[in-house]
Amino acid sequence: MAVQNEVRAPATNGGRSLFYDPRVRGFVFQAALIVLVVLFVWSAASNAIENLREQNIASGFGFLGTTAGFDISQHLIDYSPTSTYGRAFVVGFLNTLLVAAVGIVLATVLGFLVGIARLSPNWLIARIATAYVEVIRNIPLLLQLLFWYFAVLKALPGPRQSLDFGFGIYLNIRGLFLPNPVFGPGSGLFDVAIVVAIVAVVVLARWARRRQAATGVQFPVFWTSVAMLLGLPLCGLAVAGFPVTFDMPELKGFNFSGGVGLEPEFVALALGLSLYTASFIAEIVRGGINAVSHGQTEAANALGLRGALTLRLVVIPQAMRVIIPPLTNQFLNLTKNSSLAVAIGYPDLVSVFAGTVLNQTGQALEVIFITMLVYLALSLATSAFMNWFNLRMALVER
Amino acid sequence: MKTKLLPWLVGAALIGSIATASADTLADVKAKGFLQCGANTGLIGFGSPDDKGDWKGFDVDYCRAVAAAVFGDATKVKFTPLTAKERFTALQSGEVDVLVRNTTWTLSRDSQMGLIFAGVNYYDGQGFMVRKSLGISSALELSGATVCVQTGTTTELNLADYFRTNGMTFNPVVIEKSDEVVQAYESGRCDAFTTDASGLYAERLKLSNPADHIILPEIISKEPLGPVVRQGDDKWLTIVKWTHYAMLNAEELGVTSKNVDEMKGSQNPDIKRLLGTEGAYGEPMGIGNDWAYNVIKLVGNYGEIFDRNIGPDTPLGISRGLNALWTKGGLQYGMPVR
Numbered sequence: 001m002a003v004q005n006e007v008r009a010p011a012t013n014g015g016r017s018l019f020y021d022p023r024v025r026g027f028v029f030q031a032a033l034i035v036l037v038v039l040f041v042w043s044a045a046s047n048a049i050e051n052l053r054e055q056n057i058a059s060g061f062g063f064l065g066t067t068a069g070f071d072i073s074q075h076l077i078d079y080s081p082t083s084t085y086g087r088a089f090v091v092g093f094l095n096t097l098l099v100a101a102v103g104i105v106l107a108t109v110l111g112f113l114v115g116i117a118r119l120s121p122n123w124l125i126a127r128i129a130t131a132y133v134e135v136i137r138n139i140p141l142l143l144q145l146l147f148w149y150f151a152v153l154k155a156l157p158g159p160r161q162s163l164d165f166g167f168g169i170y171l172n173i174r175g176l177f178l179p180n181p182v183f184g185p186g187s188g189l190f191d192v193a194i195v196v197a198i199v200a201v202v203v204l205a206r207w208a209r210r211r212q213a214a215t216g217v218q219f220p221v222f223w224t225s226v227a228m229l230l231g232l233p234l235c236g237l238a239v240a241g242f243p244v245t246f247d248m249p250e251l252k253g254f255n256f257s258g259g260v261g262l263e264p265e266f267v268a269l270a271l272g273l274s275l276y277t278a279s280f281i282a283e284i285v286r287g288g289i290n291a292v293s294h295g296q297t298e299a300a301n302a303l304g305l306r307g308a309l310t311l312r313l314v315v316i317p318q319a320m321r322v323i324i325p326p327l328t329n330q331f332l333n334l335t336k337n338s339s340l341a342v343a344i345g346y347p348d349l350v351s352v353f354a355g356t357v358l359n360q361t362g363q364a365l366e367v368i369f370i371t372m373l374v375y376l377a378l379s380l381a382t383s384a385f386m387n388w389f390n391l392r393m394a395l396v397e398r
Numbered sequence: 399m400k401t402k403l404l405p406w407l408v409g410a411a412l413i414g415s416i417a418t419a420s421a422d423t424l425a426d427v428k429a430k431g432f433l434q435c436g437a438n439t440g441l442i443g444f445g446s447p448d449d450k451g452d453w454k455g456f457d458v459d460y461c462r463a464v465a466a467a468v469f470g471d472a473t474k475v476k477f478t479p480l481t482a483k484e485r486f487t488a489l490q491s492g493e494v495d496v497l498v499r500n501t502t503w504t505l506s507r508d509s510q511m512g513l514i515f516a517g518v519n520y521y522d523g524q525g526f527m528v529r530k531s532l533g534i535s536s537a538l539e540l541s542g543a544t545v546c547v548q549t550g551t552t553t554e555l556n557l558a559d560y561f562r563t564n565g566m567t568f569n570p571v572v573i574e575k576s577d578e579v580v581q582a583y584e585s586g587r588c589d590a591f592t593t594d595a596s597g598l599y600a601e602r603l604k605l606s607n608p609a610d611h612i613i614l615p616e617i618i619s620k621e622p623l624g625p626v627v628r629q630g631d632d633k634w635l636t637i638v639k640w641t642h643y644a645m646l647n648a649e650e651l652g653v654t655s656k657n658v659d660e661m662k663g664s665q666n667p668d669i670k671r672l673l674g675t676e677g678a679y680g681e682p683m684g685i686g687n688d689w690a691y692n693v694i695k696l697v698g699n700y701g702e703i704f705d706r707n708i709g710p711d712t713p714l715g716i717s718r719g720l721n722a723l724w725t726k727g728g729l730q731y732g733m734p735v736r
Contacts, residue, residue, distance in 0.1 A: 055491060056629045057512035070480070070554045071561075071570045081558035146578075153585045173586045174544060181569045252530075253542040254589045255569075265585065340548070344580065351549065355483055355574065359550030362511035383734040 048365060063361045064089065072347045074263055085357050091354030093374060097271050098347060100335040101377075107334060108327075110121055111281025116311075118286045127292060129282065136279035142340055144276055149268040149344040156264075159255045168248040168259065170378035176262040177249035184243035193236030200224040200232075265346035269338065277334045281327060288323035289315055320393045328386035332379045339375075401647040423495050423509045423627070423634035424468070426454050432474045435461035438495035439479040439576065443708040443716075444500050456707040460519060460642070462626055463697040464496060467641045469687040472696035481574055483550035486511055489626060496638055497626040500594060502552045507626075516638040518624045521720035521729055523617035525554050525595040527602060530612050532628065537616035541566035546588035549574045557621040572659040580604055594621045599714045608688050637683055644690040646732030648671055648699035650723055655698040658691060671735045679735060690735070700730065 018024045024232035052059045064086035071081050076094045079087060136144070153173055158165060162172040168179040181188065208219040237244065249259030292315050300310040341348035342355055349371060358367040438445035438460055443600050444457040453461075458477065465475040478494050490495045491511055500522070501507075503515040526537050526545075534540070545568050554572065560569045561584070571588055573579045580601050580624050583591040591599070595617060600610045625642065627635050648654070651669050653661045662673050670676035673691045680687035697703065704721065707715045722728025 052512075054630070055490065055512040056509075058510035071558045071559055072566070073570050073572070081562055088705075111697070150581060150585060154589055158586050254540075255542060255544060257542065342574050343578065345571045347572065351572065351574070355549045356554060356572065358485065359483050360506075360555065362486055362490075362507070364490070 008251065012270055020195075052365070058361070058363060059366065060228075061366055063357075063363055063366070068357070068360070074266060074347055085361065088357055089353045089370070092347060092349040096335075096338055096341075096349040097346050097378075099266065099273070099338050099341065099346065102270045103273040103277065103334050104331050104336065105276035106270065107281055107330070110274060110278035111330075112285050114278060114282035115285025115289070117320070118282060119289055125378070132162040133279045133282050136275055137283075141272065141276050141337055142343060145268060145272040145340055145344055148272045149214055149265065152268060153264055162251070162256075168246065170249055170256060172256075172260070173264065174255050176267065177256045177259050178262075179246040179248050180258070180260045182245050182247050184245060187240060187243050189236040189240045190233050193232040194229075197228045200228055200350045204228075240312070263346075265341070265344055268344055269341050269346045269348075273334055273337055276337075277330050280330050280333075284326045284330065285319070288319035288321075292318045317393075318395070321390075321395060322391040324386060324393060326381050328390075330382050331382050331386065335378055335382060336375060405444060421631050423440065423631050424637065427495055428469060431469075432476050433461060433468065433496070433729060434476050434478060434494045435464075436480045436485055436488055436497035436499050437461065437477040438499045439481055441500065441576065441597060442603050443479075443714040444596065444600060445498070445711060454707070455501060456703060459697050459707065460498045461496065463641050463645060463693045463703075464625075464638055466692040466696040467637060467644075468685055470688070470692045470696075472688060472692075481550070481576075482548050483574055486513065489628060492628070495627075495634075498624075499591055500597065502594075502610060502622055503622045504552060512629045513626050514624075514629045514635055516625045516627055516635055517642040518612045518622040518729075519642060520596060522594040522596050522623050523620040524553055524592060524619040524621055525598050526614045526634055527583075527591045527598045528589060528609050528614060530610050535614070536690045537567075537614045537618065538564060540568065540590055542568070542701070543589040544569045544571060544587065546571045546573070546579050546583040546591045548572070548576050548579050548593065552594070552619070552621065557592055560618045577604075578599070588717040596623075596708065596714075596716060599708075599716055600670070603713050637685060640683070640733075640735075641689075641693055642730040644672065644693050644735070645700040645703070645733060646723065646730055648690070648694045649701040650732060653694055653699060654702055655695055659693045663693070668735070677736075691707040 023091060048060060067081075067086050068088045068283055069081050070088075072079055072088065072091050074095060075091045076098065077091060079091050106107055114129045116131055117125050117134065120126045120129070149246055156171065156173040157372055159172045162170040163178075164170055168177075170177045202218075205221055208221045212218055218315040247258050249256040249261070280297055296314055296318065297310055300314040305313065319343075339350040345351070354371045358364055361367070419669075435458075436523065437453060438455075440446040443455055445453065445457040448454045461475050461477065462472040465483060466472040468474075478488060480488050480494075480497070480499060485497055485499055486502065486507070488494050489684075498519075500520070501515075502522075503518060507513055508515065525538065526549070528534060528540075541561075541564075545557060547557055547570055549572050554570070557570065558566070571579075571582060573582060576597075580591065584605055591598070591601070595613065598613050602611055602613070605611060625638050627638055647668070648658075651661075651666065651672065653669060653672065656672070661669055662675055664670065671679060673694075674680060674687035674689070680689040683689070686692070694718050698706070700723075704718065705711065708716045710717055718726070718728060720729050722730065724731040
């Protein structure tokens with residue numbers, strides 16, 4: 001473009017008015033468009049504010065500081081009915097983040113497994129994976145969520161007939177209850193051991209790679225890492241004399257108290273979202289692997305690499321370039337779909353903030369505006385991260 | 399309201415129809431030829447479609463009564479089923495002309511939401527329903543219970559207040575649609591289900607075995623339910639308000655849908671003014687002078703619609719209690735027509 005302009009500029013500018021200069025004209029039209037858009041938004045906002053005032057509907061963001069007065073079942077930070085609407089917003093936001101993060105991890109793992117299984121030479125495995133994909137991705141997500149919530153709920157026993165799995169693990173219609181480890185004094189050693197183990201694993205991996213590059217001798221990095229990650233913290237605890245006690249769930253009155261509980265709403269939502277999204281991810285993974293030319297596999301075989309190594313070292317790294325951009329879309333979809341939580345009573349951002357708070361304050365415009373902004377920011381952050389990741393995974397062309 | 403075209407268009411596009419809510423609801427209703435009424439998504443006895451798809455219920459009859467007053471035809475009404483969460487926005491934006499959906503009259507709804515209550519058609523209070531098998535007889539024994547509740551109701555706040563005041567803990571399960579709240583309660587997800595007492599009686603009928611559930615005696619809040627309109631349209635407010643009073647006055651004077659034609663010949667001046675045979679009380683409101691006659695003839699007086707929809711002879715079996723006329727020890731009091 002730049003070259004073209006330079007060539008043309010003297011020809012068009014010579015003697016003619018600015019009106020015919022494409023650069024000036026382009027600038028003027030773009031500026032006019034921006035002014036129009038700004039005017040559009042500004043007049044819309046001022047009109048909305050004026051009308052709200054005329055109709056005597058409260059406006060502004062002052063409501064965020066007033067007492068909420070309602071309770072929320074699952075909160076990752078301290079929350080009580082005396083907390084503010086602002087805090088209720090944070091509680092809902094964190095719940096959305098939690099279910100999105102758990103959903104993304106589960107969906108990715110399951111999606112990769114199913115995607116690879118669809119390409120398996122084993123007839124049965126491939127057909128099961130196909131059936132999974134075709135059934136799950138063709139049923140509306142809302143129905144699946146309601147199915148998991150109500151069908152699964154109905155099958156579980158009441159609190160007094162809980163399924164007892166031993167070790168203080170109970171399952172009933174109110175959720176899954178697990179013992180909560182309480183770290184006593186001296187367990188600082190445990191934290192230190194974890195940090196040491198992580199550092200050691202990173203150092204080991206680098207050393208092993210350098211050694212392999214230099215000498216061609218391999219080192220079992222994976223299993224050594226697992227052993228270190230599990231073993232070192234345990235050793236730390238043993239040295240400190242196991243200062244860990246467990247807060248056991250106990251049947252008290254209506255339900256279990258103590259321990260940690262996973263609410264059925266959360267389980268149903270995380271399960272429904274990840275199963276649904278995994279079926280799409282599976283197709284993306286299958287497409288990505290198929291996009292890698294078969295010659296690559298044959299070449300790897302010719303070099304004497306076994307099947308698993310071929311997949312891990314040759315096929316998947318090349319498939320990733322094809323997989324990551326559509327994978328980002330699925331992550332964004334999952335995050336946005338988590339707003340269906342409102343149907344099954346999981347206290348996410350939409351349920352708590354755009355639901356209860358909106359209704360108690362009546363400030364629909366502000367509440368919906370904030371909610372949209374949050375989802376926008378969340379989606380932009382996710383795609384920014386995935387773009388960065390994509391750039392790293394892209395083939396380095398020499 | 400601004401009338402310049404650009405802001406108007408943009409406002410409509412950006413914020414739904416808030417900018418288009420007109421200040422003359424009566425003219426709008428007459429122009430479109432029917433009343434758009436915000437109703438419940440399905441609360442037996444108060445507002446729900448029957449097996450033929452006709453809307454039936456106590457609140458629904460209020461919508462029909464307003465239509466009868468405006469058009470002299472109780473069928474010129476369309477219903478918009480609204481969840482508790484959607485209802486105020488639907489009214490504010492002008493999607494519905496009047497909201498009669500067991501909605502509690504509170505200060506903040508009057509002062510912050512641009513709404514105004516036209517009266518109280520049902521004095522209610524919040525209660526709890528539990529399974530008989532739990533063996534409890536008082537709401538004060540509910541500490542530690544899991545409670546199912548619908549999103550966006552005063553119920554959600556009263557619940558937190560009640561447990562806080564009595565030093566008890568609870569775990570809320572908040573769901574948007576009332577059907578799904580009841581389903582969650584029935585599946586055993588919650589120990590208790592809470593809503594207005596009238597709603598508890600209605601929802602209990604939907605359970606597979608209503609006799610297994612009891613409604614606890616505690617009423618933990620005041621829930622005056624009534625029709626709601628937008629602020630800034632006093633003419634429309636007057637019509638909705640006086641439709642309510644006309645039905646109360648009719649019951650007090652013994653005028654029913656069956657005897658209203660005979661009553662037209664009555665010499666009682668109160669009845670004459672009510673039925674429009676003396677004076678002209680409809681015209682100043684912008685409707686016919688026989689407005690109250692139409693309401694009573696086509697829909698009935700307060701006692702009739704109460705008995706027909708929720709009274710002792712219906713499956714709900716609710717007694718008049720606070721909703722009896724003031725002459726019979728209740729709170730319902732019709733302002734005089736004169």
